[in-house]
Amino acid sequence: MSVLVNKNSKIIVQGFTGSEGTFHAGQMIEYGTNVVGGVTPGKGGQTHLDRPVFNTVKDAVVQAEADTTIIFVPPAFAADAIMEAADAGIKVIITITEGIPVADMIKAADYIKGKDCRLIGPNCPGVITPGEAKVGIMPGFVFKKGTVGIVSKSGTLTYEAADQVVKQGLGITTAIGIGGDPIIGTTTKEAVELLINDPETEAVVMIGEIGGQLEADAANWYKASGSKKPVVGFIAGETAPAGRTMGHAGAIVGGSDDTAQAKKAIMRDCGIHVVDSPAEIGKKIAEVLAQLA
Amino acid sequence: MNLHEYQAKEILNSFGVRIQRGKVAQNAQEAVDAAKELTTETGTSWFVVKAQVHAGGRGKGGGVKLAKSLEEVERISGEIIGMDLVTPQTSAEGKRVHQVLIAEDVYYPGETETDEFYVSVLLNRGTGRNMIMYSTEGGMDIETVAEETPHLIFTEEIDPAVGILPFQARRVAFNLGLSGNAFKEMTKFVTNLYTAYVKSDASLFEINPVLKTSDNNILAVDAKVTIDDNAMYRHKDYLALRDIREESAIEVEAGELGLNYVDLDGNVGCMVNGAGLAMATMDLIKQAGGEPANFLDVGGTADAARVEAAFKIILKDPNVKAILINIFGGIVRCDRVAQGVIDAYKNMGNINVPIIVRLQGTNADIAKELIDNSGLDVMSATQFQEAADKVQQVLA
Numbered sequence: 001m002s003v004l005v006n007k008n009s010k011i012i013v014q015g016f017t018g019s020e021g022t023f024h025a026g027q028m029i030e031y032g033t034n035v036v037g038g039v040t041p042g043k044g045g046q047t048h049l050d051r052p053v054f055n056t057v058k059d060a061v062v063q064a065e066a067d068t069t070i071i072f073v074p075p076a077f078a079a080d081a082i083m084e085a086a087d088a089g090i091k092v093i094i095t096i097t098e099g100i101p102v103a104d105m106i107k108a109a110d111y112i113k114g115k116d117c118r119l120i121g122p123n124c125p126g127v128i129t130p131g132e133a134k135v136g137i138m139p140g141f142v143f144k145k146g147t148v149g150i151v152s153k154s155g156t157l158t159y160e161a162a163d164q165v166v167k168q169g170l171g172i173t174t175a176i177g178i179g180g181d182p183i184i185g186t187t188t189k190e191a192v193e194l195l196i197n198d199p200e201t202e203a204v205v206m207i208g209e210i211g212g213q214l215e216a217d218a219a220n221w222y223k224a225s226g227s228k229k230p231v232v233g234f235i236a237g238e239t240a241p242a243g244r245t246m247g248h249a250g251a252i253v254g255g256s257d258d259t260a261q262a263k264k265a266i267m268r269d270c271g272i273h274v275v276d277s278p279a280e281i282g283k284k285i286a287e288v289l290a291q292l293a
Numbered sequence: 294m295n296l297h298e299y300q301a302k303e304i305l306n307s308f309g310v311r312i313q314r315g316k317v318a319q320n321a322q323e324a325v326d327a328a329k330e331l332t333t334e335t336g337t338s339w340f341v342v343k344a345q346v347h348a349g350g351r352g353k354g355g356g357v358k359l360a361k362s363l364e365e366v367e368r369i370s371g372e373i374i375g376m377d378l379v380t381p382q383t384s385a386e387g388k389r390v391h392q393v394l395i396a397e398d399v400y401y402p403g404e405t406e407t408d409e410f411y412v413s414v415l416l417n418r419g420t421g422r423n424m425i426m427y428s429t430e431g432g433m434d435i436e437t438v439a440e441e442t443p444h445l446i447f448t449e450e451i452d453p454a455v456g457i458l459p460f461q462a463r464r465v466a467f468n469l470g471l472s473g474n475a476f477k478e479m480t481k482f483v484t485n486l487y488t489a490y491v492k493s494d495a496s497l498f499e500i501n502p503v504l505k506t507s508d509n510n511i512l513a514v515d516a517k518v519t520i521d522d523n524a525m526y527r528h529k530d531y532l533a534l535r536d537i538r539e540e541s542a543i544e545v546e547a548g549e550l551g552l553n554y555v556d557l558d559g560n561v562g563c564m565v566n567g568a569g570l571a572m573a574t575m576d577l578i579k580q581a582g583g584e585p586a587n588f589l590d591v592g593g594t595a596d597a598a599r600v601e602a603a604f605k606i607i608l609k610d611p612n613v614k615a616i617l618i619n620i621f622g623g624i625v626r627c628d629r630v631a632q633g634v635i636d637a638y639k640n641m642g643n644i645n646v647p648i649i650v651r652l653q654g655t656n657a658d659i660a661k662e663l664i665d666n667s668g669l670d671v672m673s674a675t676q677f678q679e680a681a682d683k684v685q686q687v688l689a
Contacts (some may be wrong), residue, residue: 007556075523102416103494103526109421109566110453139623139655154569156621160677163653165623180568183421209569212418236572239557240588247553247590249523250418255436260576264462265435278573279677 002129003149003194003201004092004120005068010134010190012060012090013038014081015072018047024072024096024137025049031134036064058089068092070126070135086112093185094135095121102249105183112185123248125155125177136177145170148285149195151188152207153180153214153248157236157278161205164282172290173201180209180248189218197226198250203230203289205281206272209254210237210259212243216266225272230288233272234281235260283287294520297345299532300392300527303519305500311512312480313504313548324370325363327395339398342369346388349443349517350380350434356390359398364397371379390539398515403507409503409514409681410469411435414490414498417450425449425487429463438609457487468490471505478511480529493531494524543609548601552589559584561684562607562616562646564600566591581676581685583618586613588655592618596629601637608644615647615687618679622654635667639683647687651680 007010008153008226011028015021016038025048029035037052037060044055054060057069059259069090074079078097085093100122112119126136130143142159143167144273152158158177165172176191179182188208206213215235222231238260240246242253264274275284296304316327344356350515351357356378360366370393376488378510383426397651397656400407417424430438442464447468449461459480467478482503490498499517506512520531536547546642547554557575561583565571568590575585587610590602599620607616620630634650651674652660664673672687674680 027650075524099523101494101527102496102521103491103524106416106423106453108420136367142623150570152568155569156565156623157569159623159654160570160573164677182416182418207569209572236569236576238574239559239585240572241555241557244555244588246555246572246588250566251572270638274572276576277678277681278577279681287606 002016002132003198004127004174005035005117005133005210006134007127007132008064008259009034009068009092010036010064010216011068011070011135012057012064012066013034013070014057014085016040016053017043018072019078020033021072023048027140028134029240031140033133033135036060036066038239052109057090057097061088061090064202066090068135069094071095071097073097075099075101078122079108080180083111086115089116091117093117093119094124094126095119095185096124096126096137097121097180098123100181102210105181105263109183109185114291118178118292121179121181123181124179124184127159127174127176128172130172130175137173138177140164143175144171147173147200148190149173149198149201149203150175150207151195152189153250154207154208154236157207160278161207165205166283168282168286170286173198180250182212182250187217188214189221192218192231194221194293195223196222196229201229203232206231206233207281208233208235208263209248209251210235210240210246211254212258215263216257219267219270219272221238222272230292231272232281232284232288233264233267233274234278235263235267235279294522294525294535295347295529295534295539296345296518296520296534298516299345300648301516302513304493304514304518305486305489305513308409308492310487310489310517311478311510313396313399313512313514315343315394317392317394319392320374321367321371324393324395325367328360328363328366329340331397333397335397337397340366341396341398342366342373343394343396344373344376344390345379345392345394346378346380346382346390348382348388350382354378354380354383354387356380366375369393379504379640388539395567398406399504399506399512401507405507405509407507408505409502412500412503413484414495415500416496416651420450422453423451423490425451425465425468426482427469430471431504435501451487456491457484473509475505475509476512478509482511494521494527495517496521543606547589547606549655550606551599552591552603552606554606556610557585557587558612559586560612560614561591561688562586562610562613563618564589564591564607566620570619570621574617577681578617578684580680582689583615583684584689586610597633597636600630600633601640604637604641608646613646613647615684617669617684618648618650619680620652622652622657626655627652627660628656628663631663634671635663635669637670638671649680649683649687651677651679653674
């Protein structure tokens with residue numbers, strides 16, 4: 001088992017023939033991901049990377065039975081791409097695009113509510129289930145198969161965490177990059193919940209950063225769930241000054257409750273194994289798994 | 294992008310939001326001319342001289358003053374323009390004032406008492422919807438109100454499918470205790486304000502205070518507006534509103550080089566790919582006994598030109614005692630980055646601070662060899678902790 005994506009996922013790429021889409025679709029296919037085609041309006045009927053190109057997501061769903069999409073469409077058109085995928089019946093919508101206007105995301109998030117789909121991102125590295133499907137821009141070789149689930153807002157910090165886990169002789173069930181924007185489709189809590197409920201996942205790494213309430217919500221849910229699966233947590237940005245945006249649009253300390261310190265305190269209260277050093281994530285996960293055994 | 298008060302008010306006014314009228318001036322003479330014109334247009338005989346800088350709490354620092362004559366306008370404007378205004382939101386050195394807004398006096402006496410409110414529009418990150426946050430306690434620091442009298446802060450969440458509804462505007466006016474003409478004016482004010490927020494792609498509107506005048510009009514006396522940078526492509530006309538004098542010079546320069554850089558006060562510079570890893574690296578520097586001198590995300594392509602640009606920006610800060618480069622090579626290969634560091638180092642020629650390079654990911658071993666055999670004063674590391682230990686070592 002794993003969550004969100006696996007070897008049976010039928011994946012399409014929106015923005016398939018663009019430079020980003022082409023490069024990363026190529027990497028995904030090389031990894032062994034089941035990419036069944038792509039969408040570029042106006043290029044339907046062509047073949048790209050030996051896969052069919054469709055004009056609309058609906059065509060891809062009808063003709064290629066697509067159930068998962070990864071979006072590389074430029075920011076100005078990305079919200080529309082998300083809504084098109086939701087309308088066409090795609091179940092998992094993974095949006096890599098960075099820089100989508102907030103107003104567009106308010107609209108898209110509202111539109112997909114009540115539809116049978118899950119949005120991951122935007123502004124995220126994607127989702128990987130090692131050995132089965134890489135639906136994202138992460139370096140596949142870093143992620144080895146195993147029993148640790150990862151949830152993170154950030155790209156390279158996810159790779160760092162996965163690398164540390166693997167260097168401990170462990171591996172990953174699924175790593176979910178939820179994205180660093182103010183509005184994202186799947187929250188930390190929802191991603192942690194997916195992994196806690198996954199029978200194959202034995203422990204979860206939850207990496208957050210300053211700004212917003214996502215980690216506190218996830219921690220409170222975890223405590224209330226009574227789950228015995230250990231969660232190791234880290235919050236980046238302890239040294240970030242208030243009121244400044246640190247790269248990710250959502251990474252900004254607004255008040256006293258969304259600092260790294262405040263979030264870590266809540267997480268500790270909720271029984272999460274919080275590490276203060278980002279270099280200790282792997283060690284900590286090995287330690288809690290050893291205690292479990 | 295942050296706007297000046299006078300720019301923010303122009304935008305509000307263009308959407309039918311009533312504002313305290315005013316004119317911007319670059320020097321004392323222009324201020325007097327502006328005041329004269331303002332008297333012709335509005336009939337005001339008193340004026341408020343307001344420093345135009347991107348910082349709140351201007352009044353507390355002496356940046357907002359009442360002038361009761363043209364002579365006073367000239368004198369006060371002369372004093373404020375050129376001053377380094379220190380407010381609770383600026384650094385201790387303050388912010389240089391380049392221009393003032395000469396505004397009409399709106400606190401004139403009349404049939405009723407004046408009253409001040411607080412109204413803002415912003416994103417509720419929890420629900421993914423915009424909301425109007427408002428309070429009867431205008432003219433005060435809203436954080437203080439939230440702490441001391443949270444029951445005096447109200448919110449109205451807006452459904453994006455239908456926008457602000459008439460009953461919501463009425464509820465705002467009722468909760469603010471208004472009646473008669475002021476009530477009607479407030480519903481108009483709030484409705485137009487929300488429309489302006491959406492149409493201008495703002496990420497924050499903060500109107501503090503909103504004034505009920507003695508003759509029962511509602512208007513914005515101050516305005517703080519932030520426009521969503523990601524939506525600027527829809528508002529090419531707003532590009533001219535950017536005032537780079539308000540931004541850190543080094544951050545502007547870094548931005549032009551395509552680097553995401555935030556200037557900080559510490560002694561260890563860092564260069565990282567990815568925002569999350571960059572913040573984590575800053576945290577690690579702190580735990581190693583240093584203080585981060587900056588946040589710097591070099592992005593996905595860390596080639597020699599980019600690394601060199603980043604070196605130059607970091608080294609402009611005389612407090613930097615060491616530089617930590619932390620790159621997780623995924624799609625970018627570590628050996629390319631290592632070569633970039635070596636080339637940049639050689640090109641620069643005069644780097645006098647120790648450099649620790651931690652490369653992990655694709656071809657990390659080759660990269661380490663390249664660094665170790667380069668003959669340069671650069672320390673290499675592959676593990677995150679190892680990098681931290683080396684930072685500690687060079688600072689000791």
